[in-house]
Amino acid sequence: MSALVIAAHGSHLNPESSRPAHEHARRIRATGAFDTVQTAFWKEEPHFREALRTVPSDEVYLVPLFISEGYFTEQVIPREFRLEGWTGWDSNGTSAVTATLSAEDTGQTVHYCGPVGTHDAMSDVIVRRAESVTGDPDVGDGVGLAVVGHGTERNENSAKAVTYHADRIRARGRFDEVQALFMDEEPEVDDVTDYFTSTDVVVVPLFIADGYHTQEDIPEDMGLTEDYREGWETPATVEGHRIWYAGAVGTEPLLAEVVAERAADAGATVGDSLDRLRAGDAPVRSA
Amino acid sequence: MDREPVEALREAAAAGVEYDGLSASLDGETLQVAVEDSTTTVDDRRLDDLPEPFVPYVRNWVYWHETAPQRPAFRAFLRWLERANDGEPSAVPERYDALETGVTRTWGQLLLTARLSEGGRRRYELRHVDDRDVPAGDLQVHGGPNDAETIARHDDRDRYRPLKTAPTLRSGWLFPDLGPDEVLSVVSEFYPATIENWFREREGTLDVTHYREAAERQTGRYRSVSELPSEALEWAADACCVDSQCLKRREWDETADEPLDVPRGDGPFPCREPCSLFVAAAKEWTSLEDEATRTYEIELTPSERDQLEAIVDAVADGRVDEIREADLGDGANRYRARYLRAKRFGDVESPAFQETDRTHGSEEDTSD
Numbered sequence: 001m002s003a004l005v006i007a008a009h010g011s012h013l014n015p016e017s018s019r020p021a022h023e024h025a026r027r028i029r030a031t032g033a034f035d036t037v038q039t040a041f042w043k044e045e046p047h048f049r050e051a052l053r054t055v056p057s058d059e060v061y062l063v064p065l066f067i068s069e070g071y072f073t074e075q076v077i078p079r080e081f082r083l084e085g086w087t088g089w090d091s092n093g094t095s096a097v098t099a100t101l102s103a104e105d106t107g108q109t110v111h112y113c114g115p116v117g118t119h120d121a122m123s124d125v126i127v128r129r130a131e132s133v134t135g136d137p138d139v140g141d142g143v144g145l146a147v148v149g150h151g152t153e154r155n156e157n158s159a160k161a162v163t164y165h166a167d168r169i170r171a172r173g174r175f176d177e178v179q180a181l182f183m184d185e186e187p188e189v190d191d192v193t194d195y196f197t198s199t200d201v202v203v204v205p206l207f208i209a210d211g212y213h214t215q216e217d218i219p220e221d222m223g224l225t226e227d228y229r230e231g232w233e234t235p236a237t238v239e240g241h242r243i244w245y246a247g248a249v250g251t252e253p254l255l256a257e258v259v260a261e262r263a264a265d266a267g268a269t270v271g272d273s274l275d276r277l278r279a280g281d282a283p284v285r286s287a
Numbered sequence: 288m289d290r291e292p293v294e295a296l297r298e299a300a301a302a303g304v305e306y307d308g309l310s311a312s313l314d315g316e317t318l319q320v321a322v323e324d325s326t327t328t329v330d331d332r333r334l335d336d337l338p339e340p341f342v343p344y345v346r347n348w349v350y351w352h353e354t355a356p357q358r359p360a361f362r363a364f365l366r367w368l369e370r371a372n373d374g375e376p377s378a379v380p381e382r383y384d385a386l387e388t389g390v391t392r393t394w395g396q397l398l399l400t401a402r403l404s405e406g407g408r409r410r411y412e413l414r415h416v417d418d419r420d421v422p423a424g425d426l427q428v429h430g431g432p433n434d435a436e437t438i439a440r441h442d443d444r445d446r447y448r449p450l451k452t453a454p455t456l457r458s459g460w461l462f463p464d465l466g467p468d469e470v471l472s473v474v475s476e477f478y479p480a481t482i483e484n485w486f487r488e489r490e491g492t493l494d495v496t497h498y499r500e501a502a503e504r505q506t507g508r509y510r511s512v513s514e515l516p517s518e519a520l521e522w523a524a525d526a527c528c529v530d531s532q533c534l535k536r537r538e539w540d541e542t543a544d545e546p547l548d549v550p551r552g553d554g555p556f557p558c559r560e561p562c563s564l565f566v567a568a569a570k571e572w573t574s575l576e577d578e579a580t581r582t583y584e585i586e587l588t589p590s591e592r593d594q595l596e597a598i599v600d601a602v603a604d605g606r607v608d609e610i611r612e613a614d615l616g617d618g619a620n621r622y623r624a625r626y627l628r629a630k631r632f633g634d635v636e637s638p639a640f641q642e643t644d645r646t647h648g649s650e651e652d653t654s655d
Contacts, residue, residue, distance in 0.1 A: 015447040022436060042563065043449070045480065
């Protein structure tokens with residue numbers, strides 16, 4: 001069997017940043033699909049530089065818990081994991097699947113997968129989040145869905161991933177309206193109500209972890225609350241619309257299935273674990 | 288896993304066994320077993336039929352070859368835990384006597400105890416080093432690596448711990464009964480990659496990356512850290528890397544040929560390159576070191592001057608919360624600091640520090 005390494009950003013300041021990585025790792029560990037499931041971080045430990053040596057397998061599936069292709073997935077992770085001969089995925093910005101490389105320090109074979117955020121199954125996670133935040137497993141009819149991303153400030157692929165999933169979900173016809181919104185470019189999340197005619201609008205931020213953007217910026221920018229510290233109602237009424245907003249989509253348990261699917265797309269044998277993760281029969285929440 | 292020990296030993300004896308004072312070989316179908324000065328032959332016998340002195344040796348071999356994880360770093364760590372050092376004659380009976388009561392080792396702030404259990408297996412107990420003498424009943428009992436991750440996340444004042452090897456692990460918990468795989472998972476959760484790097488160091492294969500090389504590789508917002516002056520690097524290591532701040536033993540220097548003077552630390556596990564927290568701190572200091580010095584004048588009594596030093600010391604030593612509310616004899620006491628602020632730093636119109644000399648060193652000529 002082989003090992004799965006989940007590479008995430010982590011934080012020196014925010015303990016919530018690494019929580020999704022730990023929780024998804026536990027969910028996948030519980031399926032027994034891999035010999036080892038290890039987390040690795042840019043800002044926490046084990047660091048990207050030292051994660052591979054903690055993994056006994058010769059064959060490793062490395063899945064970035066990042067939203068988009070860009071600086072971290074294309075420069076930082078390959079460099080810090082010492083992936084020899086990395087030249088890129090040959091991707092259009094959302095189409096990376098895998099590249100097979102060798103780790104310079106450990107000699108392991110590393111199947112370096114595309115980020116979770118651009119996988120097709122991420123569309124399902126966004127929809128699942130809409131279901132869980134409204135408490136309605138059939139949510140869609142008469143409802144608008146906003147997928148919110150950072151925008152292009154640092155990385156043009158960041159916006160591509162948001163638009164990609166918004167387009168895919170719109171094409172399914174489940175929601176009355178689907179709109180991609182951004183924090184730092186038009187169409188802006190601040191004006192969320194301008195972009196929807198539906199009274200009910202579900203807003204799903206395409207972020208991995210909860211932090212400043214998802215818990216402070218976006219709720220205040222949308223007018224859910226004057227002060228994030230005071231919290232907000234779900235749904236909150238803004239200019240005649242009912243806004244259903246929960247945190248980062250990366251905390252949705254179904255994301256674990258996308259992580260495993262990334263590895264499976266790169267050749268990992270994962271048995272029935274995808275079904276089990278989809279069914280959510282491995283609930284894990286740390287204190 | 289649970290094969291009859293003699294059967295497992297017979298299988299291995301075909302290639303010859305030499306382990307912890309136990310020798311085993313095959314002479315035709317006959318298994319020959321030797322420990323210390325005694326030799327015996329075994330035909331179809333089971334472990335129970337062996338003469339008593341042979342039994343712990345065989346059980347010991349079985350534990351290390353059939354039960355314990357075979358991964359070299361993990362096996363070496365578990366053997367280190369019970370002070371069974373590879374390559375030295377290891378007296379199994381004495382070790383077993385010690386394991387009956389428990390063999391204890393310290394790993395950072397972890398106190399690990401190995402004990403003998405049924406059939407020569409080992410069980411492991413893990414607690415905070417400060418809880419060495421606390422009765423087990425007074426500690427909160429935990430079972431596995433997920434619990435360790437939760438414990439390690441916040442310190443005893445519930446502040447987030449960004450550095451797992453900072454000496455701020457909270458106490459009051461106990462993992463009373465872990466198997467070999469579990470204890471390794473739990474230790475790896477508290478102190479990720481420390482076992483692997485410790486093992487590499489023992490084997491002489493630790494891949495140290497010194498500061499200049501690590502800085503050179505940084506990109507984006509950390510690109511600037513390669514410009515940190517050598518003198519500032521010393522101060523930075525003194526600020527971040529000494530034992531009072533991090534339990535890893537610093538093995539990296541400025542370069543392989545330019546060692547830092549700051550003490551490396553005494554811990555068992557090495558630090559093989561500047562960590563992400565150090566790099567983030569170095570970014571701040573690189574930027575701060577860009578500023579030129581200026582000369583300021585401030586009017587203080589000698590006690591006030593001493594008090595400023597006391598405040599810097601108290602903050603740098605993390606002592607602020609220990610200073611008692613009414614301990615007005617301590618310069619870093621809150622009332623003392625507030626008094627000083629009211630007296631010297633309270634007037635925005637007239638700042639306490641007056642700049643006297645903007646281009647220090649060349650002013651003297653022009654001031655006449």
